[in-house]
Amino acid sequence: MTASTIDTMARRGRTRWASFGLSERQAWSVLFVAPYVAIFIGFVVFPVGYSFWLARSPQLYVELAADPIFLRTVVNTFVFLVVAINVKMALALFLSGFFTHRRWWVKVLAVLFVLPWAVPSIPTILSVRFMLNPEWGVINQLIFRLTAEDGPNWLNDPALALTLSMLVHIWKSLPFWTLILLAGRLAIPGELYEAASVDGAGAWHRFRYITWPSMSMLYVTCTLLSMIFTVGDFNSVYLLTGGGPADLTHVLATLGIRYLRLDQVGLAMASIVCALPLILPLVYFMMRRLSR
Amino acid sequence: MSLRRLLRNIGFETGLLLIGIPLLLWTLIPIYHMFLFAISPKDAAFSGQLWPTNPTLRNFGTVLSQKHHFLNHFWLQMFNSLVISIGTAAITLFVATAAAFAISRLRMKGGRMVMNLALLTYFIPAAFLAVPMYKTMGMYGLLNNDWALVLAMATIASPYAIWILRQASDKLPVELDEAAMIDGASPFQLFRLIYLPLMVPSLIAVGTYALLLAWNEYLYAFLLLSKNTAITLPVALGNFLSADDSPWELLMTAGFLYALPPAAIYYAFRRYMSSGLTAGAVKG
Numbered sequence: 079m080t081a082s083t084i085d086t087m088a089r090r091g092r093t094r095w096a097s098f099g100l101s102e103r104q105a106w107s108v109l110f111v112a113p114y115v116a117i118f119i120g121f122v123v124f125p126v127g128y129s130f131w132l133a134r135s136p137q138l139y140v141e142l143a144a145d146p147i148f149l150r151t152v153v154n155t156f157v158f159l160v161v162a163i164n165v166k167m168a169l170a171l172f173l174s175g176f177f178t179h180r181r182w183w184v185k186v187l188a189v190l191f192v193l194p195w196a197v198p199s200i201p202t203i204l205s206v207r208f209m210l211n212p213e214w215g216v217i218n219q220l221i222f223r224l225t226a227e228d229g230p231n232w233l234n235d236p237a238l239a240l241t242l243s244m245l246v247h248i249w250k251s252l253p254f255w256t257l258i259l260l261a262g263r264l265a266i267p268g269e270l271y272e273a274a275s276v277d278g279a280g281a282w283h284r285f286r287y288i289t290w291p292s293m294s295m296l297y298v299t300c301t302l303l304s305m306i307f308t309v310g311d312f313n314s315v316y317l318l319t320g321g322g323p324a325d326l327t328h329v330l331a332t333l334g335i336r337y338l339r340l341d342q343v344g345l346a347m348a349s350i351v352c353a354l355p356l357i358l359p360l361v362y363f364m365m366r367r368l369s370r
Numbered sequence: 371m372s373l374r375r376l377l378r379n380i381g382f383e384t385g386l387l388l389i390g391i392p393l394l395l396w397t398l399i400p401i402y403h404m405f406l407f408a409i410s411p412k413d414a415a416f417s418g419q420l421w422p423t424n425p426t427l428r429n430f431g432t433v434l435s436q437k438h439h440f441l442n443h444f445w446l447q448m449f450n451s452l453v454i455s456i457g458t459a460a461i462t463l464f465v466a467t468a469a470a471f472a473i474s475r476l477r478m479k480g481g482r483m484v485m486n487l488a489l490l491t492y493f494i495p496a497a498f499l500a501v502p503m504y505k506t507m508g509m510y511g512l513l514n515n516d517w518a519l520v521l522a523m524a525t526i527a528s529p530y531a532i533w534i535l536r537q538a539s540d541k542l543p544v545e546l547d548e549a550a551m552i553d554g555a556s557p558f559q560l561f562r563l564i565y566l567p568l569m570v571p572s573l574i575a576v577g578t579y580a581l582l583l584a585w586n587e588y589l590y591a592f593l594l595l596s597k598n599t600a601i602t603l604p605v606a607l608g609n610f611l612s613a614d615d616s617p618w619e620l621l622m623t624a625g626f627l628y629a630l631p632p633a634a635i636y637y638a639f640r641r642y643m644s645s646g647l648t649a650g651a652v653k654g
Contacts (some may be wrong), residue, residue, distance in 0.1 A: 106557040107478035114469040114488070114528055120510075121525040122491055125502035132505070176389050187390055189637075191397050196636035198586035200604045201625025204611070205404040208618055215405065249400065310495025312589045317608070331497030335593070336503050350498045361493045 133347035142348050151328040157327055159305055162244035174259035195253040201224040203246055203317040236326035239319045243251050247314035302364050376517055407622035429623040451602040456583035457520040459577045466531035471561050474539035488529035504593045518594040527580040538572040578639050582632050603628045
């Protein structure tokens, strides 16, 4: 490189953004992004690739299908996703409307309402677990005092226990989705509602023709995201029921960990691979939505 | 006419209350139940009263002075939680600030792809990444080491952190960089003298987010750490479950103490946190 080209580059550089030249800027950006890329490769790409490699033997899937707990777990996971998430999102949509009303006590309530989401799950879920204890839990104490009869053995009935896990999940994550949907509602211009009121539209019509059309995209996106997150919800089931009674309330998230604790790593990975048909369509729809 | 309107208003307010009161109970009962246990004497905790006859702070004394074999390492475990949370926040901030700078300010080629790949992490359900993560940490020889949990949590916190920081950074005017470069600043000087000082509010929000994420984490902590002196507080609380004679009132007291800092931090930073969270959500 001659002195004159360096000179012209330097002169050009002084007037343009790319004063280091494109390649130098790229070199710096690679340097800055490198720590994250290292973490991503070391703790996401490699583990995921490794797990596929561990789950490669078809024998594992035969073994998995032969495990009666597995089929039950798939059904549980499916029920959990369909029921808990739709109930939760419908409630969140409803409550986001409730929180748009300006009252001093609604404001106070909104502050308290976030608590389940703001505090860690372990003490609160264990607190619910104690409430449900059949002998000395507060719920059965109250039932006994009011009716003089013993209350149900809540967590010993698989259907009841799974329902309660879903309630715990809703309790924990409802505030988050309500806040997101509330932000969506607040982004709708107020004039639309004023105009509708002038035209005599009732509450239902305002929801049907103004709120829902502007919120439906956000609502569906949130539902899809919540499904993906909920497939990975370990705490709501594990801390409340531990997968019991008799391993009948496991979901895929807790089953994988159960296999891992039993040192059956291959089965753990295989059970996760089996969840892919459930997750990949969700991810696909999500990507298409987000890139639009 | 005005009477009808008044009646309708009363009906509406009653309707709001009929939603608000059950919502308040639903939200607070598990938390209040925990608090009630914490201030009740051992034998009175199960009586099902709304307020204990003899409220006491003795449980707090027992927990804080570690006078129960379940709680021998309470302070150490609290300290572990703190160290791991701060470590996670530090690593996340370091990694995410640098990455967001490269993507947003240096307009890195393929930066968009890096961002999208990073966000793909969140499409792997947490419990599913945990199993391979556990095996991988074993291969790296990090099991039972604080670093395992710090790195795992930083992996999970970073994509969101980069995303938020990139959005904030995109709002800074390009002219700042141009002016600095005319004065002969190198990219590193841009980073240190312009980018970092202007990003402070976002850095606080992201750091708090990573801190809370690590403090609240149970599953990864429970998998990656197992020695009694190495575990974090939530894992220690979870271990109460394995015994039948667990002292519940002490568990709830320790749980209450553990839940206080995140709740306090959340309320202190509420404005930052919720505006940061929802800004992205509505755009998406």
